[in-house]
Amino acid sequence: MSTLDWIVIAAYLALTLGMSAYLARGQFSPDDYYVGGRTMPWWALALSTLATQSSANSFIGIPAFVALVPGGGLSWLQYELMLPLAMVVIAVLLMPVFRTLRLISVYEYLELRFDRPTRLVLSGVFLLSRGLATGVALYAVAVLVEVCTGLPLAWCVVIVGGVTVVYDTMGGMQAVVWTDVMQMMLMVLGIVACGAIALQLAGGVAPVLAALDPSRLDAVQWAHGIGDGARAPLWGFVAGGLVLYISYYGVDQSQVQRQLAAVSVHEAQRMLWLNGLARFPLTLLYAGLGVAVGAVYLQHEALRAAVPAGKPDYLIPYFITMYLPSGIRGLLVAAILAAAMSSRDSALNSLSAATMRDFVEPHITPSRRLVASRWITAFWGTLIVVFGLFVGDLADNLVEGINQVGALFYGPLLAAFLCGILDRRARGPAVLAGVALGLLVNLALYWGLGATLFWMWWNVTGLVVAVLTTVIASRLMPAVTPAPGTVLDGAALRTRLADAHRFCIGLVAYGVVIAMVVVALDRR
Template identity: 30%
Template sequence: MSTLDWIVLFWTLFSIAAFGIYKTRGKKNLDSYLRGKNSMNWWTIGLSIMATQASAITFLSTPGQAYEDGMRFIQFYFGLPIAMVIISATFIPIYYKLKVYTAYEYLENRFDLKTRTLTALLFIIQRGLGAGITIYAPAIILSTLLGWNLTLTNILIGMLVILYTVSGGTEAVSITQKQQMAVMMGGMILAGIIVIQLLPISFGEALHVAGKMEKLNVVSFEFDLADRYNVWSGMTAAVFLFLSYFGSDQSQVQRYLSGQTLTQSRMGLIMNGFLKIPMQFVILFIGVMVFVFYQYIQPPVFFNKVQTEKIKSSEYAGEFESLESQYEASFQEGRVAYQEMLAAIESDQEEKADEIKGRIQDIKKEQSLIREEVKSLIVKNDPDAETRDTDYVFMRFVMDYLPPGIVGLLFAVIFSAAMSSSSSELNALGSTTTIDLYKRSMKKDASDLHYLRSSKAFTAFWGLGAILFATYASLFENLIQAVNLLGSLFYGTILGVFIVGFFLKWIRGNAVFIGALLSQALILLVHFKNGVGMMGFYWDIGFLWYNAIGCLAVMGFGSVAQLFMKK
């Protein structure tokens, strides 16, 4: 990167952190630290909610996913507005009426202490691991692209977040997220405009190419339980995930509990429901335009430049150069075919266009085989190398083709996204540990100042734990999907407990506690035996459905347990 890029990157990151500390300086009590003095207006809440959900993974992985799989991922969010309306009508009024610090306080009022503690612990386990992955997933890619030490990258992201989150609490998180959201969306929209300007064909022709190659596949009505991204999973299974995430995950609940009024909190949540889909559409569309760009401008045979540089200086350099030559010849053949297909489309020769599309698909298969051979060489040279390179597609394009200053801004987008989602997680972990475990079950009668200091200490503790986990997270695979998977393993059970509390008034504490334990055991069984089966039964279920299964299982097991207890 150029000197200008480094200036833009570090000025953006440190100015946001400093602004958060400055705006929230001064003595606080526990209420203002955890609920931000209930001073947030609806648009601040809405932006904070969006920034919490929009992790760095969103901006690193989503364009690469569109490059590889088209825009069908957008269907994952189709159920979001429905979930926001349900939460606004049911969850938020109850939280405001009880004046809770955390969502889990409600569960003791409705059930008992053990149900509250169990649900809080499930959240802490899930979100504690998730915080480490949220830091590690972008750090592994950014450290590779920038040539930084991975551990130092983890520490940089983590310490910046700890600094302003511990200092200012919920208010600091919400204030900085406004700035971070402006950087994120401004940077991505600017990148999208530049991508379109760099296209060697017109924008209309690019749309023709993307449509013909099935990259504009926004809607799919095909029902398949193993498919995570279609209308049916988006409007059913994903609704359960969003209900749990926005309705019972403290990292989101804490965002709207800081609202000035119930109406302000509702408006902020609804704002998120209706702006998130366009936001994801823009990010996915940028990925599709990068795909079109690379059909006319030759892409690297492997997008992780660090690994290709390693292999060029290894004993496999000759084999790699040979594969690169084969890939270049295949690309040139494909570029000619794209020009022919575009000419056929513009002259309304659909049959000819389809015939050429078949030829292009054959060329794509040939290129995929060459890429697989390259990946095999990379693994031979470095057995620990990660061969999944779609997450490097967008940032490699940024570094190779975008002008100085914009490159630094796009890296600031990624770091800002990592910081915004991590700060919400640490803020929520600190408040849940303080309110639901420490204050409720360990030290019940201390002063307000003591609990304020405890909350700050727990926030710093979880931040350091996230950095430590991120340092050793290379022991795990498929980290980009791990965040959503990790949530799906626990969210269904947590949501089920809340749904029982809100709507199944005849089920009591002991029954729902048993139901939650059995539900969590069932979800873990379904996951670890997914695609394998047991005792003659086989199933292959996309992890989004875990949320629906877990929620319904709590309701079912809880109902049966309550009937037996009555007898």
């Protein structure tokens, strides 16, 4: 790393902190702190959501999957097939309910619909799973920042985690969103710069395509992943991806919080619409970067020697340090830092919001809630940094490891909300039983009982088990009348579909286009 590289990195970090300090002005309540006073523009919220999902996990993990992971390649594009349809389901079924109830924590819905124990248990599950996942992801990214900068690993954990904690604690949701917008632009610039240099080093498009194993350019694996040993089966991505995306964008606090920060239901729908449109082209950029850098890897012995065996995620960091010129190298390291912080800040803000709203707020006076919110954010940030210092490396491939953890939880979590919104007979104790059994089944599959089942199917197994358990157990209990606005009947659903029909038709048509592009990329 040259002096110019360090100047670029320092300037980026200073700009992030300065922006956060500026945005911290004018905050007077938890509503301002956690949902930006519900006045934030839809396009900024969409870019923030896109930046969070397209984080360092994607910047580093997707190119590594395409270039080096056994059984990988362009088949990762199958992961994107169901995103547009998921956006439609969220925009029509879930988000309007949460917006109408003016929630800050999405788990407030569970108390309004069922009871307080259901809310607290599932909020606690979210806090545990998201806190652990954020600490693991922080460590994984810090290892790669260590490769790029040469700094000690502990320093990298503290820099990535510490800067995120400071600007998130000061600025709340406003800081998260506007720094994510800046980070999104930096990430795209970094991907394009890195890909252009890799393409030049490899000799152009034709030599790149010629260098790679043809199987890595196959975008579709025509398999189901149920006992067939497929590494990236199409139907596993279709079924599991639909459940995962509805759950992640629809009932995960780290994502729903942005929808709650929009001005109106219509603005939140526009946010989902833009995210549904933009994510696939961005994933194509990541995949293209993997193809180009993968060709350089095969052509250059030095890069092959530098990347440790069994550590494909080191590909992009070593490529940056070895082949990019001074200044551009600093820009790309700043892009990795941006990608890392864009996901950490959202997780941290959502952890703080759920803790404050679900557990702390009933016990303190309104005048103390804003200060308490900042202290809770700082607490979670410190805890995650400490955990990141000691967690160790838990996954061979970052992007797959993070998504496997999500696949354990997302199905059962989604079941709780779907049963609440769609089934008037659903009861809180039955929901808890369903979530517990769905999670136990998924853990059994994770520990080897379903060794022949592709991991994306865990999203489906968790959902199905939890829904069936909830429906059956609820009918063994006395019926109760749900609170107004917490259950969606047929008439309300038809009204929402009529109001959002253009949104729905457009995204479904776009989903068909994505499917056609992915199939067209298949070389077999």
